[in-house]
Amino acid sequence: xxxxxxxxxxxxxxxxxxxxxxxxxxxxxxxxxxxxxxxxxxxxxxxxxxxxxxxxxxxxxxxxxxxxxxxxxxxxxxxxxxxxxxxxxxxxxxxxxxxxxxxxxxxxxxxxxxxxxxxxxxxxxxxxxxxxxxxxxxxxxxxxxxxxxxxxxxxxxxxxxxxxxxxxxxxxxxxxxxxxxxxxxxxxxxxxxxxxxxxxxxxxxxxxxxxxxxxxxxxxxxxxxxxxxxxxxxxxxxxxxxxxxxxxxxxxxxxxxxxxxxxxxxxxxxxxxxxxxxxxxxxxxxxxxxxxxxxxxxxxxxxxxxxxxxxxxxxxxxxxxxxxxxxxxxxxxxxxxxxxxxxxxxxxxxxxxxxxxxxxxxxxxxxxxxxxxxxxxxxxxxxxxxx
Ligand SMILES: *Cc1c(COP(=O)(O)O)cnc(C)c1O
Numbered sequence: 057x058x059x060x061x062x063x064x065x066x067x068x069x070x071x072x073x074x075x076x077x078x079x080x081x082x083x084x085x086x087x088x089x090x091x092x093x094x095x096x097x098x099x100x101x102x103x104x105x106x107x108x109x110x111x112x113x114x115x116x117x118x119x120x121x122x123x124x125x126x127x128x129x130x131x132x133x134x135x136x137x138x139x140x141x142x143x144x145x146x147x148x149x150x151x152x153x154x155x156x157x158x159x160x161x162x163x164x165x166x167x168x169x170x171x172x173x174x175x176x177x178x179x180x181x182x183x184x185x186x187x188x189x190x191x192x193x194x195x196x197x198x199x200x201x202x203x204x205x206x207x208x209x210x211x212x213x214x215x216x217x218x219x220x221x222x223x224x225x226x227x228x229x230x231x232x233x234x235x236x237x238x239x240x241x242x243x244x245x246x247x248x249x250x251x252x253x254x255x256x257x258x259x260x261x262x263x264x265x266x267x268x269x270x271x272x273x274x275x276x277x278x279x280x281x282x283x284x285x286x287x288x289x290x291x292x293x294x295x296x297x298x299x300x301x302x303x304x305x306x307x308x309x310x311x312x313x314x315x316x317x318x319x320x321x322x323x324x325x326x327x328x329x330x331x332x333x334x335x336x337x338x339x340x341x342x343x344x345x346x347x348x349x350x351x352x353x354x355x356x357x358x359x360x361x362x363x364x365x366x367x368x369x370x371x372x373x374x375x376x377x378x379x380x381x382x383x384x385x386x387x388x389x390x391x392x393x394x395x396x397x398x399x400x401x402x403x404x405x406x407x408x409x410x411x412x413x414x415x416x417x418x419x420x421x422x423x424x425x426x427x428x429x430x431x432x433x434x435x436x437x438x439x440x441x442x443x
Contacts, residue, residue: 057378063194069185153318158292159295166193170225257287259290288313296339299339304333353362383420402440
């Protein structure tokens with residue numbers, strides 16, 4: 057009886073329908089499915105964080121409405137963590153906001169700065185929410201392709217002047233999901249200069265900033281002098297502390313940009329549960345060896361899978377960060393065909409690259425979110441396929 061709004065009808069088609077069907081079919085047949093599709097760590101939240109959350113749950117003062125901007129104590133914990141990690145100073149009162157996971161803020165942010173008809177520059181392949189947030193705000197997405205030729209970085213000089221003059225936000229995401237690409241502080245400096253020149257907001261999604269390997273350490277865009285005038289950075293405790301279910305993150309950056317986001321949040325949500333924020337404080341200010349341990353585990357899996365895939369003749373981009381591998385599909389297949397064959401014949405679920413955007417065609421993404429023994433099992437099954 058009721059038709060969905062145009063914005064819902066304009067949502068991109070859910071490209072994993074066929075994949076989900078094949079996955080269900082394989083399970084129904086009794087196949088032992090190895091799911092390397094989901095970007096959700098299999099490891100539990102570290103016990104000291106859970107304990108802090110439990111204690112906080114008992115406190116009656118946490119049973120009331122929180123504030124949309126977040127507890128001052130959490131924002132102060134962010135300031136301290138940010139100073140230790142990136143050497144950047146932040147004002148907890150105006151330059152930090154607590155998020156209910158970074159996804160809600162990525163989706164909400166354009167509502168604060170985009171008018172109908174404005175352009176938002178969005179990388180592709182990418183996390184789908186940059187485009188969807190734009191769509192919900194009535195903006196127009198202009199896609200910036202990430203390809204192997206440009207090291208999976210957008211070519212800013214290729215954006216037509218007409219588009220640039222209407223553009224309000226430039227989304228970037230490094231370490232990158234799904235391509236695993238990383239960047240330097242120098243590249244961030246170029247982006248900040250470009251944004252100043254064209255009066256653009258740079259919105260940087262830093263969800264994977266703490267999962268890095270091989271001596272590489274991801275920078276924050278806020279390390280660039282003057283970046284706060286044009287940049288806002290979205291952080292998440294989800295991947296770093298294995299807290300995807302708790303829903304907590306934060307955004308940091310220029311006071312004006314943070315204020316815009318807080319104003320939207322004031323009007324659509326009432327903030328993050330304070331017990332979760334207290335768990336977040338324990339995560340950010342407590343011992344960081346749990347993060348080193350998460351890195352060690354993902355690094356071990358990364359090495360096993362990388363070496364195994366290369367032995368089988370796959371072309372893989374050795375990731376310096378994230379818990380993914382971005383791999384070329386073998387010659388003669390589309391991404392969808394290859395992924396379908398992996399489920400049907402080997403019970404292995406991976407994500408077709410084109411599901412993240414057209415330039416992802418010809419690739420697939422592996423999430424290292426199962427144990428080493430299961431990855432070895434997957435490699436054995438791949439070898440038996442004789443591709
Ligand atoms: C996982 C992820 C997020 C956000 O996760 P939250 O749990 O909402 O904080 C954001 N961006 C990318 C690219 C991700 O992969």
